[in-house]
Amino acid sequence: MNRHLPQPHARQPSRWLPRLLLTPAVATLFLWMIVPLLMSIYFSLIRYNLLQPDVTGFAGLDNFEYFITDPSFSTAVLNTLLLLGSVIAITVVLGVALALLINEPFAGRGLVRVLLISPFFVMPTVNALLWKNMMMNPIYGVLAQVWIFFGLTPVDWLTDWPLLSVIIMVAWQWLPFATLIFMTALQSMNREQLEASRMDGANYGQQLRYLYLPHLGRSVAVVVMIELIFLLSVFAEIYTTTGGGPGDASTNVAFLIFKQALLNFDAGVASAGALFAVVLANIAAVFMIRMVGKNLDK
Numbered sequence: 001m002n003r004h005l006p007q008p009h010a011r012q013p014s015r016w017l018p019r020l021l022l023t024p025a026v027a028t029l030f031l032w033m034i035v036p037l038l039m040s041i042y043f044s045l046i047r048y049n050l051l052q053p054d055v056t057g058f059a060g061l062d063n064f065e066y067f068i069t070d071p072s073f074s075t076a077v078l079n080t081l082l083l084l085g086s087v088i089a090i091t092v093v094l095g096v097a098l099a100l101l102i103n104e105p106f107a108g109r110g111l112v113r114v115l116l117i118s119p120f121f122v123m124p125t126v127n128a129l130l131w132k133n134m135m136m137n138p139i140y141g142v143l144a145q146v147w148i149f150f151g152l153t154p155v156d157w158l159t160d161w162p163l164l165s166v167i168i169m170v171a172w173q174w175l176p177f178a179t180l181i182f183m184t185a186l187q188s189m190n191r192e193q194l195e196a197s198r199m200d201g202a203n204y205g206q207q208l209r210y211l212y213l214p215h216l217g218r219s220v221a222v223v224v225m226i227e228l229i230f231l232l233s234v235f236a237e238i239y240t241t242t243g244g245g246p247g248d249a250s251t252n253v254a255f256l257i258f259k260q261a262l263l264n265f266d267a268g269v270a271s272a273g274a275l276f277a278v279v280l281a282n283i284a285a286v287f288m289i290r291m292v293g294k295n296l297d298k
Helices: 016-044 062-068 073-101 109-121 124-135 142-149 162-187 191-199 204-215 217-231 236-241 253-263 267-297
Strands: none
Touching: 016 267, 062 267, 073 162, 073 204, 073 217, 073 253, 109 162, 124 142, 124 162, 124 236, 162 204, 162 217, 162 236, 191 204, 204 217, 217 267, 236 253, 253 267
16 A cells, blocks of 8 residues: 655755854944944044144034145145056056966966066065165166166156156056956957957957957956055055155045044044045946946946
């Protein structure tokens, strides 16, 4: 006599269990972000200068007005934009060129790739010290020796070209990141399509225009977005080499906030500047995310 016994149903895990397990991590991350933000908002709305502890009270938008009307503000914003645009342009152009250069197999390619990527792992302060003392020193630096070899007067880079010097330092450190992203993207290209184009008589310039560069479009968008977010907070290179000078020649928004916080001891104005930087970073991030989204939809 056959009896069809009912099979017990497999117990489905509760949909709340994964959320419950993620709660500690999400809560920690939320507190890590929201607490400093709330403290910055609070300090930006009160008078809090360590040199004038007796001056307190609600300041309203005075701290924001003071930060924006600072004589160094317009120069800092302009320097920030120049730094962002220059570093991104240098890293994207040279990164694509280097990735294409080492894309094809050759003897020692693995070693060359390691050497190209290694500068990205150098700490910003060490990177700045290397360029300041070993490369750009007007007396014994490598660049000074090159100038002397050709019978030219060495350039005092950090004094005569402070912002350009910072741009070179930062671009040198971020170039390996862009090169690595582009190298990875080139490895996923359709080799059959490249071979077909060669058989059809396409030269390298045509392949570069119609195959390589369109394929790298998404990678370029990702590199631009990531670099834009991180380059808004460039500080160590400026502090270690030029100190924001001469004058305000190499001061960016991050260094201007530092000057208000630790040189003028005005935590209220510095907090207002920090919020301005957050708003600026979010505006840039929104545009970059839209650009990346359009590239990913193609």
